[in-house]
Amino acid sequence: MTQRSVTFTKEQIAEYAEASGDHNPIHLDDDFARTVGLPGIIAHGMLQMGLLAAVAADAAGGPDRLRRIYCRFAGMVVPGDTVTFTAEPAGPRRIELRAVNQRGEPVLTKSIAEVD
Amino acid sequence: MAEIAIAGRTYPPVTFQIAPERAAAFARAIGADPAAGVPPTFAAVYSLGVTAPQLFGDEEAAVDFARLLHAEQEFTWSRHPRPDETVTSQGHVASDISRRGMRFVTFETETTDGAGKPLCRSKALFVVRS
Numbered sequence: 001m002t003q004r005s006v007t008f009t010k011e012q013i014a015e016y017a018e019a020s021g022d023h024n025p026i027h028l029d030d031d032f033a034r035t036v037g038l039p040g041i042i043a044h045g046m047l048q049m050g051l052l053a054a055v056a057a058d059a060a061g062g063p064d065r066l067r068r069i070y071c072r073f074a075g076m077v078v079p080g081d082t083v084t085f086t087a088e089p090a091g092p093r094r095i096e097l098r099a100v101n102q103r104g105e106p107v108l109t110k111s112i113a114e115v116d
Numbered sequence: 117m118a119e120i121a122i123a124g125r126t127y128p129p130v131t132f133q134i135a136p137e138r139a140a141a142f143a144r145a146i147g148a149d150p151a152a153g154v155p156p157t158f159a160a161v162y163s164l165g166v167t168a169p170q171l172f173g174d175e176e177a178a179v180d181f182a183r184l185l186h187a188e189q190e191f192t193w194s195r196h197p198r199p200d201e202t203v204t205s206q207g208h209v210a211s212d213i214s215r216r217g218m219r220f221v222t223f224e225t226e227t228t229d230g231a232g233k234p235l236c237r238s239k240a241l242f243v244v245r246s
Contacts, residue, residue, distance in 0.1 A: 006147065019138070019145040020161055024181075036182050045186045046164075050146035050157040057148070057156065063196065066156045070190040 002059040006051055007082045008043050016047040038076070045073035048108055052085050052099055056113040059087035059095050067093075071111040075101065083107055122177045122221075126208040127170040132162050136199035154199055159191045163227040163238040167207030171223055177209070179221060180244055187220075188241035194234045203227050203235055210239070219244040 017023050022044055025032040030040040049071055057063035077083060082102040090096040097111035139158055140150035148155045172181050197203055210222040225238040 004147070012145070016145040019142040021165055022160075045189065046157065046160040047146065049189055050142075050148075050155065050160070053157045054146050054148040054155065057152075063148070063152055063156050066193065066196075068190065068192045069156065070188070072188045073186055 002055050002087045003084060004051070004055050005082055005084045008077055008079050010041065010079045013041065013043050013047065013079065016044055016050070020044065020046060022046065039078060041079065043077040043079075043081075048073070048077055048083065048099060051083075052087075052097055052108060052111060053113070055085040056087045056095050056097055059089065060113065060115040065115045066113055067116050068114040069097075069112070071097065071099075071108040073107075074109040075105055075107040077101065077107050081107075087113070120176060120178070121212045121214075122174070122209050123212045124209060125174075125177065127167060127174075127206065129204050129206040130166040130170070131202060131204045132166050133202045134158070134162055134197055134199055139199055154197050154201075156191065156193065156196060159193075159227070159236050159238055162197065162203050163191070163205050163225045163236050164189075164223075164240055167205050167225045167238075168223060168240065170207055171209065171221070179219075179242070183245045185243045185245065186240065187243045188239075190239040192237045192239075194236070197229065197235055202230055204229075217246040219246070 033041050086098040088096050095113040099108035139154045143150040143155045205227040207225040210224045213220045221242045223240045227236040
């Protein structure tokens with residue numbers, strides 16, 4: 001089992017916005033995020049998935065071995081949340097993935113990776 | 117404004133060169149090793165990232181970006197691109213369904229290499245709250 005816990009910060013979310021080119025203000029601007037009914041800025045789902053895929057790649061023996069990854073963005077992640085990403089082999093070519101916050105709530109669900 | 121269903125709509129292909137420093141910055145942002153090549157989910161940039169703006173900018177599609185949630189994502193790779201490689205991605209709307217006041221748009225992107233061989237397929241489900 002491969003596992004990594006990450007405490008999200010505004011700086012990290014901003015770094016992902018810059019690196020990915022996704023500058024949606026719901027990830028960068030608390031005031032804007034509140035105007036669309038959010039508690040404040042939230043992490044990109046794709047940042048969560050990127051972190052999950054990095055853990056999956058470690059479990060698979062390298063990023064080149066990943067052939068498929070799927071997840072559902074089930075819960076919001078806000079700065080200060082700690083998410084534990086877990087990858088566990090579940091058959092010759094399957095890796096089961098989990099991402100759970102500090103309250104035990106899954107933030108990514110039905111997550112699965114396939115490797116070659 | 118009532119949106120029109122846009123299932124089947126295909127957008128023009130977009131070419132993107134994977135700048136090594138950009139892929140490395142992305143790797144650092146997700147806690148991956150920048151020396152290990154292009155991170156798999158850099159597909160969020162070279163595949164989904166270059167094509168989704170065509171959907172969001174399509175006035176006829178009328179996808180309200182401010183009310184949009186990225187609900188599900190899948191990437192499938194034939195192989196992973198290398199730094200400096202130039203790839204081409206084409207997006208299309210696989211389905212567009214309204215249900216209980218919500219709109220569900222499935223957006224698929226096919227990414228190919230310079231020889232036209234498949235690299236990556238992205239399948240995103242966007243939910244637009246009313």
